[in-house]
Amino acid sequence: METKPTMLCDIETGMCEIPGAQATTEDTNIAAAQKPIKLLYFTDPICSSCWGIDPQLKKLALEYGPYFEVEYRMGGLLPSWEAYGGRDVNGPASVAQHWEEAGAHYEMPIDGDLWLEDPLPSSYPPSIAFKAAQLQGEEKAGAFLRRIKEMIFLEKKNIARWDNLALAAEQTGLDVAQLKADFEGKAVELFQQDLTLGRQLGVRGFPTIFVTDEKDNRILVYGSRPYAQYEQALLQLHPEAAKQQYDTSYTSLFGKYSTLTTKEFAVLSGMKTTEAEAHLQQLQAQGKIGNYASKNGPLWKSF
Incomplete structure (x- = not known):
């Protein structure tokens, strides 16, 4: 009997795995371009472990922001519920308790009742919406991603629904009509390109961050990790980076x-x-x- 992959994120490894992903890699150039270091960040809007590392990434930006850029890529954690099953996951309701445990572990608020009340059929719609948002600028796209994560983890809003995506777009200053057009057009192909790149790089789950320099030297930070590990990876590739002092008020x-x-x-x-x-x-x-x-x-x- 074939065993289908599970969707549950492993709290011990800090990883939410993609169904059926293989750990093979291809020779793909992902070198930094604008700043000395690039964080190529494979994530998913419904990834609880990714929500769990938001504090670390914010601190890294405040202390080392002048030295690195973040390039967000979507990875497709939940294609559909037909891809999941087996002993641990029998459907959306199985995820509810896991989310409660993940929130407690990361000390980040997560309400698992979403999966009992209005579960997402797939994480592809919000992922494609993010790719559409990127066409309007990385800063707005980042704000949009943050907003839809707040919606799903705290507000129990189904972010696969267009009305919720449109609301998030409006709240973060995006052109909603343009987002809709790109959501149904260009962004679909851009999302597929992200999935292809993830497969080429052997991405098996989220968060996966490739820390790279201008010569395409790279360090893989896999799963949810303490702040020091992200800092160490950056400094290993760019020892000249000086920690910035910032106002903590x-x-x-x-x-x-x-x-x-x-x-x-x-x-x-x-x-x-x-x-x-x-x-x-x-x-x-x-x-x-x-x-x-x-x-x-x-x-x-x-x-």
Whole structure:
């Protein structure tokens, strides 16, 4: 009897694996171009482990931003439920408890009830929407990706639905009509190109980050890893990179990021999570920040 692959992300390895992916690689050039270092980041909007490393990547940007660029690629974690099955996953409901456990492990709010109430049939629609957003600029695309992740992990919104994608686009300053046209046109092929590149590079799951320099030397950081591992990979390829000092005050951090989880604020401010939570609650009580209260933790928002 054939065993179908599972969708559950492994908390120990910090990896969400693609169904049927092979660990073979081809000789593909992915060298950095604009800055000394490039992070070629294979991800998926519904990848809980990818949500789990957002704090580390934000800190890396604040400390080493002048030295690296991030190139986002979509990988296709959930083609359809027909691709999954077997002992661990029998359908969307099987993912709900796993998401709850992943959120607790990463200390990032994740509400698994989405998979009981309004499950996604595939992660391809939001992935294609992101490729469409990239056609309107990387900065807006990054904001769009963040917004749809907030929608799915905290707000239990099915981001395979066009109405939710359109709302996220509107909220992040994208041209919704253009996004729709590209979503149904150019972005489909761009998404397929991402899948092809992932196969060529042997990407088996997410997060997968290839840290590369201008000569195409590369270091693979596979799965959710501590901050030091991302920093070490960057410094190994570019020892000249000097750590930047940055303002850790709430006004500065919320000036850079319109929303932060408690974990993200803790990592960026250098506080313990409990200390950060108390500080954020005090700021909210003083009317200086707001929040969205999800089942498993708030999303703090600048005014």
